[in-house]
Amino acid sequence: MSAAVVPEKPDQPEKPEKPRGSGPAKSGTAGAASLRSAARTYVERVRGGELGALPAVLGLIVLCAFFAALRPVFLSELNFANLLTQGAGSIAIAMGLVFVLLLGEIDLSAGYASGVCAAVLAILLTDHGWPWYGAVAAAIVTGTVIGLVLGLLVAKVGIPSFVVTLAAFLGFQGIVLMLLKEGTNISIRDQTILAVANDNLSPALGWVLLAVSVAAYAAIQLRQDRNRRRRGLSTAPLSLLAVRIGAMAVLGSFAVHLLNQERSRNIIVDSLKGVPIVVPVIGVLLVAGTFVLQRTSFGLHIYAVGGNAEAARRAGINVAAIRISAFVICSSLAAVGGIIAASRGNSVDPNTGGSNVLLLAVGAAVIGGTSLFGGRGRVVDAVLGGMVVAVIQNGMGLMGYSSGVKYAVTGSVLLVAAGVDALSRRRAVQR
């Protein structure tokens, strides 16, 4: 690792000011000053190349403002709900890809893996009359097995993941065709599966869910803060905590309120209001994935292997097992993405999980801030990046652009995101 040896800058003496551990807020005075110093720390980190979610959030704001200015219908309740359900499938796949990208690997087959799992779901539901839970379980197990095979080929046999998953990309495309008897389309009639991407929570349930989420988030944050304060460790200022919880409550309320408006064009035929069911589904995946990556030693080991596999090996981490499990998680989440896609399309055809699904998912993860070089990224990146991708697709559709233009623009945005990633990484290494 040549990058590990940083040339010394003699003109930059190490700052002896603070003994470690005592953050700016040790005194516990949670005022404007500590908030300002927290902001300063954040700016320092961004300047040092740790951009985090900043580009995706800024991009999201700019794009939304842009489309809202040109096409007011973009901001309508109906379109907002559409945006969420459109993005959900590729967000689930992107969440899985984050695990693989964290290792510095790639899974090009995630799209068609989701197609295979969706085909398994549809065949079991429609042709064999399985109950929905059995079919869902079978689809997810299919994903798990796919991930296990890919992971073994990469970690044990030692074939580069690019080649393994490129081969799987072609192979799975064939398997979908074979499963669907050369291209017939299987429609799904199971009400539970259809509800995932097409139905909404009742307005009241939407509010309850939001209240529970905010309360749980606040409780966890405050408990952690109290624990650290009691032990005299550095803590984020309480005011920052309040801002975060407040922002979550305000943004959440705004979204729930908007989604609870009637958005049916013809109320007599059908009432359409409430938070789409996919939103809590993605929410649960987000919380679970974030917990695994940030709070467990398994998650830490994924970061370690992605950062320096040799160091991880010397620390006694089973690198091969970590690699295999990342592929298992990726393909299993791809199965979830496939189920959402099947639900949204009311059917499974040879194109499910095909065409641009994979590239949009990889784009979502990278645009959200997950590094292609490994070692950096979070599950929430997939959600933020997925929203950026969905906004581009949706907004440009509203503006009447052809799909050709949509592809070209999405591709350019992916390129920009990867460029930001590469440059910020170089900045972090050069210091």
Next chain:
Amino acid sequence: MTATPILQLRGIDKSFGPVQVLHDVSFTVHPGEVTALVGDNGAGKSTLVKCIGGIHPIDGGEYWFEGERVHVHSPRDAAAMGVEIVYQDLALCDNLDIVQNMFLGREKRSGLVLDDATMEEMAAKTLEGLSVRTVKSIRQQVSSLSGGQRQTVAIAKAVLWNSKVVILDEPTAALGVAQTAQVLELVRRLADNGLAVVLISHNMNDVFAVSDRIAALYLGRMAAEVKASDVTHSQIVELITSGRSGDLGLAHTNGATA
């Protein structure tokens, strides 16, 4: 020395295929002292260290630890006894913070969840024990640290586990003047805290600055183990380059025949 050595090797032989790298090497390390291990490239320093660390099994000879004969078969055995090696290429993960690096592979958990608070406390205490004041926050990423600070983290990682012997492979090789002084100070402090420290170095100034004893390897043989105060700079250089210096050193130094 009256104190019993914490680690003692007697008559170690080690071959890789037809090439014998270590011939009848004896090596003694005392607690509370810095023992410098010097020798030219290819003299067998790294091999000897890897034998101590359990990475290479020894072919012949005895390995004594705390007055008892032991058999070390793997790095895990060595770590269990309290022998830690800090390699030249540090083995830190740039994308993790200081605490995470220090505990990597041996994280503290409460149930399923990482016990960050306890790890942070232990890491802070260890760094404090080493009087390390150069890092701003132990929650900063290793990628943002200077070379000397990285070395400090790597050493602190080795010390964290109540280790008894810490072996440092060229800890100052990539460092500037000020950083080298800092790391050497830390090395001295480790010994003053009662640890046995083995310092591998090519730099005679570093060796004489911190070590109590000097062991010189010459073509796979231990040329001399002497107190640093009993020898001069040039004597050590002679031992390194020719295997003997006056009365010190090997009786026969003409190649590997002896």
